Amino acid sequence: MLFPTILLMIVSVIVFYLEYKRIKQKQAKKDNWVFMIFMVLATIFLFVYMCDLPTPDFVAFFEFLFKPIRGPFFTWLIQYQ
Amino acid sequence: MDQKISAYQFFILVFMNTLGTAILFIPTHATTYGKENGWITVVFATIFGLLVIAVYNAIFSKEETRSLFVIIDDNFGKWLGSISILFALLFAYFTTFANLWSIGQFVGLHILMGTPPEAIVLLVILTCLVGVRYGIEVIGRASEIFLPFTLISLILLVGLVWPEAQLDNIQPILQTNVAGAFVGIIPVIGITFLELFCLLGVIHRVNNIPQAKKAFFIGGLVAGFCMIIVTFACIAVIGVDGTIRHIYSIYFLGQNISIAEFFERVEGLVAFIWFITIFFKICTNFYFIAIAIKHLGGLKDFRTVTIPIAYFLFVSAVTSLPNIFYDFELMNSTYLVYAILTGFLLPILLLIVKIARKK
Numbered sequence: 001m002l003f004p005t006i007l008l009m010i011v012s013v014i015v016f017y018l019e020y021k022r023i024k025q026k027q028a029k030k031d032n033w034v035f036m037i038f039m040v041l042a043t044i045f046l047f048v049y050m051c052d053l054p055t056p057d058f059v060a061f062f063e064f065l066f067k068p069i070r071g072p073f074f075t076w077l078i079q080y081q
Numbered sequence: 082m083d084q085k086i087s088a089y090q091f092f093i094l095v096f097m098n099t100l101g102t103a104i105l106f107i108p109t110h111a112t113t114y115g116k117e118n119g120w121i122t123v124v125f126a127t128i129f130g131l132l133v134i135a136v137y138n139a140i141f142s143k144e145e146t147r148s149l150f151v152i153i154d155d156n157f158g159k160w161l162g163s164i165s166i167l168f169a170l171l172f173a174y175f176t177t178f179a180n181l182w183s184i185g186q187f188v189g190l191h192i193l194m195g196t197p198p199e200a201i202v203l204l205v206i207l208t209c210l211v212g213v214r215y216g217i218e219v220i221g222r223a224s225e226i227f228l229p230f231t232l233i234s235l236i237l238l239v240g241l242v243w244p245e246a247q248l249d250n251i252q253p254i255l256q257t258n259v260a261g262a263f264v265g266i267i268p269v270i271g272i273t274f275l276e277l278f279c280l281l282g283v284i285h286r287v288n289n290i291p292q293a294k295k296a297f298f299i300g301g302l303v304a305g306f307c308m309i310i311v312t313f314a315c316i317a318v319i320g321v322d323g324t325i326r327h328i329y330s331i332y333f334l335g336q337n338i339s340i341a342e343f344f345e346r347v348e349g350l351v352a353f354i355w356f357i358t359i360f361f362k363i364c365t366n367f368y369f370i371a372i373a374i375k376h377l378g379g380l381k382d383f384r385t386v387t388i389p390i391a392y393f394l395f396v397s398a399v400t401s402l403p404n405i406f407y408d409f410e411l412m413n414s415t416y417l418v419y420a421i422l423t424g425f426l427l428p429i430l431l432l433i434v435k436i437a438r439k440k
Contacts, residue, residue: 012392019388028381035385042392049396059401059411062175066418074414077268080261081113 005050088292090221095300101362108315114265127305130274150376181398246317275424
C-alpha cells in the first residue's frame with residue numbers, strides 16, 4: 001500500500017493547491033478557510049485509511065444514534081419476513 | 082448566475098433517484114416480506130410513496146423561490162433549523178456512501194470479477210465529482226440523454242423474460258402472508274420514496290415550480306410502476322424462493338433470457354440500467370450534501386467543499402459496511418429508522434409548523 005498511499009497524497013497536495021488558487025481568485029475568504037479545514041481533515045482521513053489504521057465508522061455512529069429505536073423496530077419487522 | 086433545470090429534467094431525476102438501488106434490491110426485499118404477494122407490497126408502497134411526495138410538494142408553495150434550507154431556517158429558527166439541516170445532510174451522506182458501496186460490491190462480484198471494490202468506488206466517485214462540480218444543470222441535461230437508454234433496457238428486460246413467466250408463481254393472491262405483504266411496505270418505501278427527500282434540495286432550481294410538483298408526482302408514479310413490473314416479473318419467472326435467495330434477483334432474471342437460442346443472457350442490460358440510475362442518484366445526493374454545507378457555513382460557492390466530500394465518501398464507502406448481509410440488516414433497522422425520521426417526520430413537522438405560522 002506504500003506506493004498508492006504516496007501517490008494519493010501527492011495527488012491530494014496538487015488538488016489542494018489548484019482548488020485553493022481557484023477559490024482565492026474568487027476572493028471568498030470564508031470559502032478558502034472552510035476548504036482548507038475540510039481538505040486537511042479529508043486528507044488525514046484518507047491517509048489513515050491507506051495506512052490500514054482504524055477509520056471513524058459512520059455506520060456505528062448512526063447505529064449508536066438510533067440505538068433505542070432500531071432494536072425493537074428491527075425485532076418487530078423481521079418477524080414478518 | 083443561478084443554474085436552472087426544466088420540469089422534464091426534474092421528472093427524470095425523480096425517476097432515476099427512485100429506481101437507483103431500488104431496481105436491484107426491491108424485488109428481493111418485497112418478496113422477503115410479501116412472498117407471492119411481493120408485487121402487491123410494491124403497489125401499496127407506490128401508493129404510500131405518492132402520498133409522501135404530496136407532503137413534499139405541499140412544503141413548496143406555487144410562488145416559492147426559496148431553497149429547502151431557507152424554508153427550514155425560516156420555520157424552525159436558526160438553531161433548530163441548522164440541526165435539522167445537519168440531520169438531513171448526514172442522511173444524504175449515509176445514502177450516498179451506502180450506494181457507492183453497493184455499486185462497488187455488485188460490479189466487483191458480478192461484472193468485473195476480481196477487481197477490488199475500492200477501484201470501482203474510486204472511479205464512480207470521481208465521475209460523480211465531475212458531474213456535481215459542473216452543477217445541477219449539467220446533471221439534468223445528462224439525465225435527459227440517458228433516459229431513453231434506461232427505458233429501452235428496462236422494456237427489453239421485462240419484455241424478453243415474459244415468455245418464461247409462470248403465473249402459478251404469483252398465486253394465491255392475498256390469501257397467505259397478508260400481514261407480511263403490508264408490513265413490507267415500510268422497508269420498501271424506506272429505500273425508494275423516502276430517499277427522494279434529497280430532491281427537495283433541488284426543486285427550487287426548476288424554472289417552473291407548479292410544473293416541478295407535477296413532475297415530482299409523475300416521476301414517482303412512473304418509477305413505482307417500473308418497480309411493480311420488475312417485482313412481478315421476478316416472482317413470475319424465478320419464483321418466490323428464487324427471488325428471496327438471489328440478492329440481485331433482477332440480475333438473475335436477466336440471466337434467464339433465452340430467445341430461440343440466439344438471444345441469450347442479456348443481464349448486462351440490468352447492469353446498464355443500474356449504472357445509469359445510481360449515477361444520477363449519487364450525483365443528486367452529493368449535490369444535496371454540498372449545498373447543505375454551503376448553506377450551513379454561509380459559503381459563496383458549493384464547489385468549495387465538493388473535493389473533500391468526495392474523499393470522505395470514498396473512505397466511508399470502502400470501510401463502513403462489511404458485507405451484503407449486514408447491509409440488508411441495516412436497511413431494515415438503522416437506515417430505515419433514519420429514513421423515516423428524515424424523509425417522513427421532518428417534512429411533516431416542517432409542514433405543520435409552516436401551516437401553524439401562516440395562521
